[in-house]
Amino acid sequence: MTSRSHVVPHPSGGRRLRWRDLPASLQAAVEDRLGGEVVREHIAETGFSPGLASVLVTTGGTCAFVKAAPSDDGSDAARLHRTEARVAGRLPEHLPVPRLLWVLDDGDWVVAAYEAVEGRTPSTPWEPDELAAVLAAVGRIGTTSAAGLGLPDAATALPGLFVGWQNLWEDPDPIVADLAPWAVGRIDELVDLAAGAAAACEGDAVVHGDLRADNLLVTDGGVVVVDWPHAVRGAPFFDVAAFLPSVGMQGIRGRTDPLTGPADLAHRHAVGAELDALFRSSPSAAGADDAQVLPVLAGITAYFLDSGRRPPVLAIPRLRAFQRAQGAAAAAWLEVLIGRAEA
Structure with a gap:
């Protein structure tokens, strides 16, 4: 519940x-x-x-x-x-x-x-079968070449992805202790880790760049992916890595409860481990190792945490709460990956 x-x-x-x-x-x-x-x-x-x-x-x-x-x-x-x-x-x-x-x-x-698509957004908490269908669709995107499409490079088009921990180091905020208590006292290390995200993002795959349940439609014929203004060329695994924090935030029926704010260690580790297992099962993550994934996930996590503490956008009043919640789930996954790397 x-x-x-x-x-x-x-x-x-x-x-x-x-x-x-x-x-x-x-x-x-x-x-x-x-x-x-x-x-x-x-x-x-x-x-x-x-x-x-x-x-x-x-x-x-x-x-x-x-x-x-x-x-x-x-x-x-x-x-x-x-x-x-x-x-x-x-x-x-x-x-x-x-x-x-x-x-x-x-x-x-x-x-x-x-064209109007007859479909609906996925159910949340996520139904396992719908999530599997979405991950398959994301995999098709991640294994599609961006050659000749004129998409910008992820490494240059996503500058906000690489500076979140630096922003939180220069301008400390209680959001870190609230949502990522394990990171307190380690932000300088995370700044260094996220510095490698630009290189880790490089690749030749099509990247949607903003995948969440509200940008997906479940139809009788499968899953349709909508809203493409943030598309870039980059690493095949980027979309699934950026998408899964929203899944952790919303929860998976029968598997993990939603994680949207401060949580105890058991809850964080359950969500983080589930997201990591889903990532490893994705065809677009094949061949990606922790040395590539860790910097990117560090950047994604800090992007959400840093954005979630910003003043509201008047035209989009619910945005910050959504970003903050994604940051909580991303931080749980990052905690699991860092713990494994240090074990």
Whole structure:
């Protein structure tokens, strides 16, 4: 059972535009592209973008998943929509991703339409069979070459991944003692460890870069992976390493309870050991040893801990709690790996 101290944060930003919120002129332009008047809207209930994220249905029955955001809302959503549209147009057809239909960009608003996928986000706490299907899909991504796709290198595109422990060393915070008590007094060592993350991230695989349950859809035909603005080229194991902390945060039915905050040693070790076993079973982690994984996981852990203590983002009020909870689970996995390395 989930205790009061391990309530799983809702996977959404807390605010989201609806179709009625778009300017009339933009609505008209979208309807022109869709070929009919919008008569129904099905809002995505998860995800952190404050912009529109809805399946729109027209009078003629045409439907599309439409994202829209203004350039001046302070959330960076418009830039991410532009980036995602470029990425979506380049991804190999065999990957389980929605097809980009069209883009409208007038400088003030960015609108991108994708094929509507009939599916749902995975159940959480995770059902073991759904988690296995997701890990298989992540494995297909991690074993896909990024050659010719024009994706940026992970080592240069993810600078925030390498500086979290340095930030926590320069500006100490109780978040470390709360969520990673084993790290107290060892942050200088973790700074040195995470310094190797850039080199360990190098590779030629497609990397989604932001995998969580709210960026996945379970369909009758399998798992579809959505929201690609953070895609990079990097190590095959990166996606599964970055994804598993969210699984530890949300828990696995019948196997591990959620871990979202301070926890005793037994709870931390149970979650950390489970995440490590899942990682080792992933096809995209084949051949990765602790010398590669440890620096990357150290960076991921500190990224979440450092981000989770930052001031709220006004347009995305639930973001920090979600990052903090992911940091708790990532720290539990890192604790297990470091303990094994030192044994």
